[in-house]
Amino acid sequence: LAVEDECEGFIEGMLEQINLHGGANTFHIFPEVGPSKVSCHFPPALIDDAVAAVGRRVEVTGTLKYRAGASFPHEIAVAGVEAYPPDADLADWEDLRGRAPDATGALSSEAFIREQRDAWA
Numbered sequence: 001l002a003v004e005d006e007c008e009g010f011i012e013g014m015l016e017q018i019n020l021h022g023g024a025n026t027f028h029i030f031p032e033v034g035p036s037k038v039s040c041h042f043p044p045a046l047i048d049d050a051v052a053a054v055g056r057r058v059e060v061t062g063t064l065k066y067r068a069g070a071s072f073p074h075e076i077a078v079a080g081v082e083a084y085p086p087d088a089d090l091a092d093w094e095d096l097r098g099r100a101p102d103a104t105g106a107l108s109s110e111a112f113i114r115e116q117r118d119a120w121a
Helices: 044-052 109-120
Strands: 004-019 026-030 038-041 057-067 075-083
Touching: 004 044, 004 075, 038 057, 044 075
Parallel strands: 038 075
Antiparallel strands: 004 026, 004 057, 026 038, 057 075
């Protein structure tokens, strides 16, 4: 039997392939980077959250399980599921224009950035 390492953490990806049959309570997420997919086992209390997140981008928190020598987890014992809003519901650059007109105080944008850069030295 292979030894597995475990740690607490999170992973992001598309939630797909949910299975509730016979209390299996599993789904797979497909991250943009790292492993091709991660198997997720969740408690019955999270069924509503998991079902509502099917087909959406999510952040799954819990106990990540790694095979010996692996760089990425292959499985997670889920403690929480947070579904991100669909891309269509997110603000774009035009929506953000003018949202913080006094963000730089009395300084021009250029002077504000120059001051921030000088603070690093």
